[in-house]
Amino acid sequence: MNNKDFEDYLRQQATVGLPSRTKEAMTYSLMNGGKRIRPLILFSLLKDYGFKEQLGYPCGCAIEMIHTYSLIHDDLPCMDDDDLRRGKPSCHKAYDEATAVLAGDALLTRAFQVVLESQCSSEKKCALVSNLTEYSGIDGMIYGQDLDMKAETLTDAHFEDLQEIEVYKTAKLLTLPMVCAAILADKEQDIPVLKEIGVHLGIQFQVQDDILDVTSSATALGKSTSDTQNNKLTAVSLLGLEESQNLVAKLDQQIQSLLNDLSTSTSSFQKILDFLIHRTC
């Protein structure tokens, strides 16, 4: 799935301007072999809407920068305390904690700037950056992080608690590229259905992550299996392995049904969904 053009674009957007240790650190984490799932979702939907994927590079880059900043801050000792990310030292291990905090801040700020420097109309830029802030901010992804920390103190957790966390923590940033694709393609009428798909996909994605956490080794995943070590809520601990696998299949059926409600056929997007459901890390 590697897309050299987009990787070059990402690197360029992260390295432009004054050289600094913080910029090195943000580039280190951004270019650290991510699967680029969120940009791929954006590009595939753009293709289905009849546009070139290059139209989505600025937004895809912004979302990947936001995703990377959240991982850098999440890995910090005061958060999940993860030493490994994608098989390499996490940002605060490769650099230091202070630099990792700044690199996350810098990626978040740069994300919005990349979209504002792009070629589309001011109206579209405002709509795109508004959605970027909404989905990643205090009532979006960060709310999910907040719920996640609160859940560590729950003594009697249910799958519904985990589901609420994932609707924010994971689903928001998977829905965002779909919403951006619809805005870029002038297909705002599809956004309500895309949001529903995003919620299902987010929960499915996280349940699969939890399954892989117990069925794969740290080497295959390229990260520490810290969720198990940290006694975090997981689908497998709450539902069991088989029930979790059944849930992934059921969510896939629901997503397939929702795809029919979109204004376009979705052969490219389907390939990404297939890739996600068959992933092994």
Add this chain to the structure above:
Amino acid sequence: MNNKDFEDYLRQQATVGLPSRTKEAMTYSLMNGGKRIRPLILFSLLKDYGFKEQLGYPCGCAIEMIHTYSLIHDDLPCMDDDDLRRGKPSCHKAYDEATAVLAGDALLTRAFQVVLESQCSSEKKCALVSNLTEYSGIDGMIYGQDLDMKAETLTDAHFEDLQEIEVYKTAKLLTLPMVCAAILADKEQDIPVLKEIGVHLGIQFQVQDDILDVTSSATALGKSTSDTQNNKLTAVSLLGLEESQNLVAKLDQQIQSLLNDLSTSTSSFQKILDFLIHRTC
């Protein structure tokens, strides 16, 4: 200088939406008795340009949110490790480190959203948010933080090193409200002069801070005098107290001279400059 209307506006912009511990923490730090210097610079220039200060509330709020996020992250144990901010426990002491990281992230993201939700044209919103990202980001304020950390390892530092740090770390966020005022008032022709004023004001502001750090107690400043404790570069340590005081006066003369090059008289802005040069904390 307290402006109850603007304080209410700030609180409302921070608390709207889903309740969470992170939102409490971001509100705690935002509403923690800041002097609102940057919003006051924006409002005073708007008044001089013939506009009501309310026109500047969204941008003033955004800049104050960015300023507050930078203080929260700066106070973290891995950065300056400051337990006090404005006479109260800093965010990670009042809450915890993980919540403080998230509260900073949330304030930064919310800053841009507040401007995008405001009433002006899409073109203006794009110009404003572009400047917010540029002045606060990796080649702006964050570059200053990066230089500041690097300077701690310098063995033979000169005042020029400190000056370069402050041009980014302090001056950028003091220049930003001036640039935003010019954009809001359609006076972009003043931006080059305002940028020059901002550089002088930023250095002056920091030299004064360094003077106050040695002439005031922690109680009067409402923060730990950690710069002295952390062996950070300061104007007083590099130039001595008297030379530092002379520099403040010289920079004031330069600012006064630059004010004549603006397209407006500056009686309101002058009041803020007078307030800053006579401040005791």
